[in-house]
Structures are given as C-alpha cells and as structure tokens.
Amino acid sequence: MRDDVVIVGASLAGLRTAEALRRGGFAGRISVIGDEPHMPYDRPPLSKEVLTGERGHEECALPTAEGLDVEWLLGRRATALDIGRRTVRTDGGDVRFGKLVIATGVRPRTLPLFDTGADNVFTLRSLDDAVTLRTELERRPKVLIVGAGFIGVEVASSAAKLGCEVTLVSPDPPVAPAGPDASQVCRRLLADGGCVLHEGRVIRGLGGGRTPDVATLDDGTKVPFDIAVVAVGAAPNTEWLVGSGLDVENGVRCDASLTAAGAEDIVAAGDVARWPNALFGTEPMRIEHWANAVEHGAAAARTLLEGPTAHTSVPSFWSDHFGIRLQAIGLPRLGDRTELLDGDVAEGRFAQAFYAGDRLVGAVTYGMPRAIARCRARLARPEPAEETVGA
Amino acid sequence: MYTVVIHEPEGGGSLKVRVDEDMCDLHAQCVFAAPEVFRLNDAGELEYETEVSDDLADKLRSAQSLCPAAAIELLP
Numbered sequence: 001m002r003d004d005v006v007i008v009g010a011s012l013a014g015l016r017t018a019e020a021l022r023r024g025g026f027a028g029r030i031s032v033i034g035d036e037p038h039m040p041y042d043r044p045p046l047s048k049e050v051l052t053g054e055r056g057h058e059e060c061a062l063p064t065a066e067g068l069d070v071e072w073l074l075g076r077r078a079t080a081l082d083i084g085r086r087t088v089r090t091d092g093g094d095v096r097f098g099k100l101v102i103a104t105g106v107r108p109r110t111l112p113l114f115d116t117g118a119d120n121v122f123t124l125r126s127l128d129d130a131v132t133l134r135t136e137l138e139r140r141p142k143v144l145i146v147g148a149g150f151i152g153v154e155v156a157s158s159a160a161k162l163g164c165e166v167t168l169v170s171p172d173p174p175v176a177p178a179g180p181d182a183s184q185v186c187r188r189l190l191a192d193g194g195c196v197l198h199e200g201r202v203i204r205g206l207g208g209g210r211t212p213d214v215a216t217l218d219d220g221t222k223v224p225f226d227i228a229v230v231a232v233g234a235a236p237n238t239e240w241l242v243g244s245g246l247d248v249e250n251g252v253r254c255d256a257s258l259t260a261a262g263a264e265d266i267v268a269a270g271d272v273a274r275w276p277n278a279l280f281g282t283e284p285m286r287i288e289h290w291a292n293a294v295e296h297g298a299a300a301a302r303t304l305l306e307g308p309t310a311h312t313s314v315p316s317f318w319s320d321h322f323g324i325r326l327q328a329i330g331l332p333r334l335g336d337r338t339e340l341l342d343g344d345v346a347e348g349r350f351a352q353a354f355y356a357g358d359r360l361v362g363a364v365t366y367g368m369p370r371a372i373a374r375c376r377a378r379l380a381r382p383e384p385a386e387e388t389v390g391a
Numbered sequence: 392m393y394t395v396v397i398h399e400p401e402g403g404g405s406l407k408v409r410v411d412e413d414m415c416d417l418h419a420q421c422v423f424a425a426p427e428v429f430r431l432n433d434a435g436e437l438e439y440e441t442e443v444s445d446d447l448a449d450k451l452r453s454a455q456s457l458c459p460a461a462a463i464e465l466l467p
Contacts, residue, residue, distance in 0.1 A: 016456060023452065044459060063461060291420060294457050318418060318459075329423075370431040373422045 003028065003098020003265070005304065006088055008078045010034025012042070012290065013270025014103040015062055016297025018070050024305045028098075030070045033090060035077040038127055040064065044290055046130035047151055048320055051158035053138075057131050078104065081244040083263060099304050102241070102252050102260065102268040103297075106234035106288060111146065113206060120211050120227045124151060125234070133229065137162050141226030144215055148174040148197060150319040150326075152231035153186060156195045157321035166195040167223050169215065171202050175319065178364045179332050181345045181352060185366050188348060189322040198223070234288060236272045250274060251286040257308035258300045267303055269296035279312045279380070280331055280361075289317045314379045327372050330354070330362030330379045342371045396438040405445050407466040410437065414462035421463060424454035 005021060007014045010032045018030050034040075041060040049055035064070075073095065080089040081100075088095045108123035110116050116123060122133050133155075137143070143159045145152045148170035156166045168174070173183035174190060174197065190197050198217055206212040215223045238248035246260050247253035251274035253261045258275055260266040268275075270293040274286040292315060299311035316329040335354025341363070343350035351371030354362040363375035397410075408428060410421075415437060421429040422437075427447055429439045443451065455463040 019456070042459075290459060291457055298453065298456070314423070316420065316423065327419075368435075369417055369419050370433075370435050373419050373431050376423045377426065 004096070005030045005099045005101065006095055006097035007032045007101040007103055008088060009101075009103030009105055009270070009272070010036065010038075010040050010072065010074060011103065011105055011270070011293070012040065012062065013105070013293035013297050013300075014101065015040040015064065016294050017101050017103065017269050017301050018068060018297075019065060020298045020301030021305065022065075022068060024301055026301075026305060031073055031095060031097075032070050033073045033076050033078055033088065033095060035075070036126060036128070037075040039072065039074070041127055043125075046127065047124055047154040048158060050127075050130045051134050051137060051155065052161050053134060057127055057134075060127060078240045081241050081246070083245055083266070098265065100266045101300055101304075102266065102272060103270045103293075104237040104240070104272050106236050106271045108230065109233045109235050111230055111232060113203060114146065114212075114228060114230050115210075116230070118211055120213075122227060122229050124155060124229065124231065136227050137164060139226075140164050142224060143167070144169065144223055144225035144228040145231060146170075146203065146228060147231040147233070148172065148186075148190075148199070149177075149231060149233060150175060150317075152229070153190070154319060154321050155229050155231060156190060157193060160193045160195055160322075166193075167198065167225065168195060169198045169201050169203055169217060169223065171200060173199060175326060177333055178326060178328050179335070179338065179352070179354065181338065181350065182326060182364055182366060184345060185348045185350070186321075186326075189324065193322050234271070236286065238272065253284060255308070256310040257303045258296060258311055259303060259308055265304075267300040269293070269300040275311070277312055278310065279314060280334070287313070287315050289315055291316050312380075314376060316376075324348070324367045325369070326364070326366050327369060328362065328364045329372055329376055330360070332362035332364050334361040341374075343368050396432065396436055398438065398440050405467070406443050406448060406451060408439060408441055408443060408451065409464040409466065410439055411462045411464065414460045416460040416462070418459050420457040420459065421454035424457050425450040429454065 040062040076090045076092040142165045145168045148168045159166050174186040201217045203215045205216045207214040236251040241248045252268040254275040258267045271288045274284045276284045319326045332354040338352045341351040349367040351365040351368045365372045
C-alpha cells in the first residue's frame with residue numbers, strides 16, 4: 001500500500017490504527033485530524049481519578065511510540081467528506097487522502113430539558129469536560145446526575161467521594177446493561193455511598209430559570225441541586241459525513257472487514273463503526289468500549305494493508321465505582337437466563353454467566369475478575385458449546 | 392497494586408515479557424488476548440511467562456496494546 005493515510009479522530013482508535021499501520025510496515029504518510037487541541041489521551045480515568053483529583057489531567061496522555069511518524073493536525077474539525085475528490089474538508093482547509101480511516105467517536109447525548117449552555121449543566125466526554133467538572137466538584141455542590149448508566153454511576157462515586165450530596169434520576173435500573181443482579185448490587189453501593197437514587201422516574205420540569213436549581217420528577221418529588229450532569233448515553237459523530245454517500249445511520253455502516261459499506265479505501269474504527277460481528281449474528285453492531293477501539297484499530301489497519309479481512313470481537317468492558325470493579329464480556333443483554341458462577345449477589349460480589357437458550361452470550365462479574373477469564377475463551381467460539389462454564 | 396507471579400522459562404524463548412506490578416490493575420485483557428502467556432491463578436493474581444517464543448509475538452503485541460494500564464513491556 002503506497003497511498004497516504006488520513007485518520008479522522010485523534011483518540012484511542014485513531015492512535016491504535018496508526019500504530020498498527022507502522023507495525024505492519026506501512027512507510028507512507030499518516031496524518032491524524034483531531035478536533036480537540038490535545039494529543040491522544042485516555043478517557044476511562046476522566047470520570048474517576050481525574051474527577052476526584054487523584055490523577056492530574058496531564059497524566060492521561062496515551063503513550064505514543066517512538067518512530068510513529070504521524071502528522072498531527074490537532075484543533076481541526078472535519079466538516080465534510082468528498083469521496084470522489086478523496087478529500088476531507090476541515091475548518092482549517094482541505095486534506096487529501098489515499099486511504100481514509102474514520103474514527104470520530106461519539107459525543108454525549110443531551111436532553112431538550114437541559115440547556116448544556118447553562119452555567120451549571122454539564123456533560124462528560126472530553127478532557128476539558130473533566131477539568132471543568134472537577135473544578136465545580138471542588139466546591140462541594142449538590143449534584144444532580146441525570147442517568148444511572150456506567151458514566152452516571154462513576155460520576156456519582158467520584159462526587160460522593162469528594163463529599164458532595166448526590167442524587168441520581170433514571171428511568172432505568174442502575175447499570176442496566178449488566179443485568180438485574182448487577183443493578184441490585186449497584187443500588188446498594190449507591191445507597192452505602194450516600195447517594196440518593198430515584199429509579200423509574202423521569203424529570204418533568206426544571207425551576208430556577210437560566211441557571212436551574214430544582215428538578216421536579218414525574219411523581220412530584222422536587223430535587224434541589226447546584227449542578228446537573230447529564231449522562232444519558234452517547235451518539236456517533238457522523239454529521240460531517242452526511243451527504244458523502246456513506247450510510248451513517250447510527251454510526252458508519254461497515255462490512256465485516258470494517259470497510260465502509262459501498263466505499264473502497266475507507267474504513268471505520270472504534271465507537272463510530274457499526275459492523276457485523278460474526279460471533280453475534282449478522283446484525284451490525286456498534287460498541288462503545290475501550291478495548292473495542294484498540295481491536296478495531298488493529299483490524300482496520302490490517303484491512304488497509306492486506307485487503308479486507310473479517311474482524312470478530314468478544315466485547316469486554318469495565319466500570320470502577322465505590323471501590324469495586326464491574327466487568328462484562330460478550331453481550332449479556334442477549335441472555336434470557338443467568339447462572340451463578342461464583343460469589344453471592346446478596347454479598348455484593350458475584351460472577352454470573354448469561355445464556356440465550358443453551359448458548360453462552362456473556363458474563364458479568366462484580367469484584368471477581370478470575371471468573372470472567374474462564375468465560376472468555378468460550379465466548380470467542382462462534383458455535384454453541386455444550387459444556388457448562390464450571391471451574 | 393496486585394501481586395504478579397512470574398514464571399522463568401524452561402526451554403527459553405526469544406521475546407521477554409515484563410509486567411509492571413505497580414501499574415497492573417488486573418483488568419485481565421492480557422489473559423483474554425494471550426492465554427498462553429498470561430493467566431489468573433486461584434488467588435486472583437496475574438501469572439505470566441517471562442520468555443516466550445516468537446510465534447506468540449502477535450498475540451503479545453495485542454495483549455500489550457489492550458492493557459488499559461499500559462503495564463506490559465516487551466523486549467526482544
């Protein structure tokens with residue numbers, strides 16, 4: 001492969017793609033366009049140690065290997081893609097490519113009720129978001145967290161650790177994708193951590209005008225707050241691709257090799273890519289996990305260097321909160337029954353497998369990493385296995 | 392942070408593996424990526440081989456890049 005490679009997105013997936021291209025022997029030019037001013041950094045600490053102040057934001061930089069030889073075009077936002085002219089338009093001029101890697105990731109979803117332009121309404125995705133929120137938390141405000149997914153619960157843990165009064169409002173159980181037993185453990189962790197959870201509730205109105213200070217729930221409960229953090233999931237950054245001809249319905253639609261559907265020489269990687277993962281059927285999926293960005297980087301580079309190569313993946317994910325780690329592998333949400341492998345849900349430490357019929361589709365652990373390693377090998381096999389997961 | 396148990400090779404290998412136990416956060420991604428080299432023992436500690444053959448180089452690089460704590464060092 002001799003063409004110049006342009007990578008749009010200067011985060012984990014973009015960096016790992018560049019690394020894998022060099023490791024695979026690619027000697028041509030690699031340019032990486034990033035809309036943030038920062039070199040690639042690691043996001044998992046942002047909702048945890050960075051918020052609590054245990055880790056400085058400058059300590060989040062991802063190591064970049066010597067000899068990577070990448071042209072970093074930072075602080076530039078891609079605005080359009082012209083496939084015919086092989087050009088990415090940016091707010092700092094056009095960038096021509098031979099091969100293109102789309103790794104623009106996701107951004108936090110917002111809610112119509114919450115004006116993210118207000119002084120006391122925040123979302124958390126970027127390093128700058130984390131630094132801003134940390135500064136706010138240092139004043140020990142009353143914190144309203146909208147959503148009780150993984151980010152919402154991690155922010156709750158960090159804010160509670162700093163001594164803030166924390167209230168979460170969520171229509172769904174906490175950490176719902178990890179299943180009902182994980183939700184049960186998480187409810188207790190939140191309560192023991194001094195956080196109030198209004199589960200099964202939605203916010204109907206806000207009082208206080210331009211700087212809202214009280215939320216009214218659908219059951220009439222009023223929740224006073226100083227700052228609100230909206231943590232209701234993420235949406236793929238594909239607006240710049242609208243009109244390019246690519247299918248960008250819920251991410252960039254790719255084939256099994258991560259090649260953008262209908263396009264040659266264009267691949268996608270990381271949170272933004274929607275691809276059929278053969279381990280879990282033919283329905284294309286998008287995975288917003290750290291490890292997925294790493295694996296996609298390697299797989300996208302392989303497709304560029306060696307031609308289309310199918311990529312499969314066992315999703316894996318973790319969340320640290322209230323001093324304990326939740327880990328999940330596979331797709332627990334596909335399961336229709338669970339089997340306890342170890343521990344005890346009532347004691348807050350357990351490992352369980354998720355089955356769809358006879359097939360193992362996922363596993364979840366709270367505080368018991370070893371049990372999950374045992375399930376991993378079986379999940380990597382596409383065909384249903386007959387044996388049980390036992391020790 | 393966690394006890395890391397190392398295994399000296401019997402037959403020897405050409406790639407040297409080192410895990411920084413202060414940085415290791417026991418995510419076990421390496422165990423998923425290269426089970427021939429890394430495993431968790433009954434005590435929940437990470438065990439690994441210190442020297443492995445070149446055949447496993449790709450799996451080791453994958454394990455290294457998948458380590459959220461960047462705790463794995465590979466030396467030729």
